[in-house]
Each structure stands twice: as C-alpha cells, then as structure tokens.
Amino acid sequence: MTNQRKVVLFIATSLDGYIATENDSLDWLFKVEGEGDNGYSEFYDTVDTVIMGRRTYDWVMEQEMESFPYEGKECYVFSRTVSQENENVQFFSRDVVDFTNQLKNKEGKNIWVMGGGDLLHSFIKNKLVDEMIVTVSPVIIGKGIPLFKEMDFETGLTLKSINRFNQFAELHYEVKR
Numbered sequence: 001m002t003n004q005r006k007v008v009l010f011i012a013t014s015l016d017g018y019i020a021t022e023n024d025s026l027d028w029l030f031k032v033e034g035e036g037d038n039g040y041s042e043f044y045d046t047v048d049t050v051i052m053g054r055r056t057y058d059w060v061m062e063q064e065m066e067s068f069p070y071e072g073k074e075c076y077v078f079s080r081t082v083s084q085e086n087e088n089v090q091f092f093s094r095d096v097v098d099f100t101n102q103l104k105n106k107e108g109k110n111i112w113v114m115g116g117g118d119l120l121h122s123f124i125k126n127k128l129v130d131e132m133i134v135t136v137s138p139v140i141i142g143k144g145i146p147l148f149k150e151m152d153f154e155t156g157l158t159l160k161s162i163n164r165f166n167q168f169a170e171l172h173y174e175v176k177r
C-alpha cells in the first residue's frame with residue numbers, strides 16, 4: 001500500500017490571507033466568536049503526524065501550556081539552523097520531498113502540515129499537499145505573515161466542503177493533480 005496517507009494543511013487565515021501579524025500575534029484570530037472548537041478535534045483525530053516550520057514551533061513553545069499540545073503525535077520541525085531532538089519533536093533539515101514521500105509510504109493516519117507560510121511554500125512548490133482546510137477569520141489585518149508566498153505557477157483546487165463555525169468559514173479543498 002503506497003501513498004495512502006494524505007498530507008493536509010489545516011490553518012486559519014485572515015480574509016486578506018495572513019496567518020499572523022508581523023510580530024507573530026494571533027490576537028485577531030483568538031478574539032473571533034467561533035463555535036465549539038471550530039472543527040479542531042474532528043480534524044485532529046484524523047492525523048497522527050504533525051509537521052511545522054521552526055518559527056511556528058518557537059511560537060507554540062512561547063505559549064503558556066501545561067503540556068506539549070501535540071503529545072502522542074509524531075511531531076517534526078523543519079529547520080536549516082537548529083538540529084535537536086526532545087521528547088516531543090524531532091528537528092529535520094532534510095529535503096522535504098524525500099522526507100514526505102517516506103512518511104506517506106508508511107502506514108498511518110493523515111499528516112498535518114501546520115505551517116507557517118514559509119514551510120508551506122516548500123510543500124506547495126513540490127506538490128506535496130493533498131488537501132487544504134483553511135478557516136477564514138472575518139478580519140482584514142492589512143499586513144503580516146502570508147499564508148501563501150508568491151509563486152510562479154498555479155495550484156488548482158476542488159472545493160470539497162464548506163463548514164460554518166459561527167463567524168468562521170472553513171473551506172476544505174482537494175489539490176488537483
């Protein structure tokens with residue numbers, strides 16, 4: 001059985017396509033009135049592996065938490081500058097294509113690409129993302145860290161579903177091959 005697991009982006013964005021302010025604040029997101037956990041636990045149950053960029057990992061570790069939020073999942077952090085391993089995560093600088101194909105060829109649940117935009121760019125450029133679940137927050141923040149960086153090619157998507165969580169709109173796409 002090969003390439004059965006999917007690589008899925010699950011991320012929140014402002015209406016103008018930013019995932020954080022320039023100084024990494026998500027206050028604009030957390031103040032929106034959603035519904036329940038806005039589909040998070042349903043999605044979280046579908047993955048057993050989490051991949052993130054080093055800046056997103058730093059952001060996660062700066063939050064006040066009782067425990068690591070992705071405990072029990074295989075967690076990988078991509079970085080070209082930091083190399084370490086701890087009880088929660090493994091750092092990787094390897095080629096994302098090799099790495100992801102190896103992961104996809106193992107048995108398991110889906111693989112969550114958390115972002116941020118920089119790591120996601122490598123995944124999209126190399127056509128590694130199978131599905132995108134993007135939750136749009138009803139705010140225009142004007143500037144910040146973009147969800148999608150500039151690219152010189154198109155990525156076609158098929159809309160699978162739309163869910164509303166009060167003020168959030170969740171758009172679920174499949175990436176066209």
Ligand SMILES: NC(=O)c1ccc[n+]([C@@H]2O[C@H](COP(=O)([O-])OP(=O)(O)OC[C@H]3O[C@@H](n4cnc5c(N)ncnc54)[C@H](OP(=O)(O)O)[C@@H]3O)[C@@H](O)[C@H]2O)c1
Nearest residue numbers: 012020024053054055056078079080081115116117118119
């Ligand atoms: N709204 C949301 O749902 C959401 C979700 C995720 C993140 N965020 C926010 O997004 C921000 C971070 O996003 P970002 O785009 O600035 O950074 P990022 O993608 O999280 O991390 C960028 C770093 O990842 C490493 N990296 C990226 N591509 C790589 C590759 N191909 N190979 C090896 N290493 C690679 C590099 O680390 P080194 O510099 O160490 O080499 C790079 O500096 C944070 O504020 C976070 O809170 C928001």
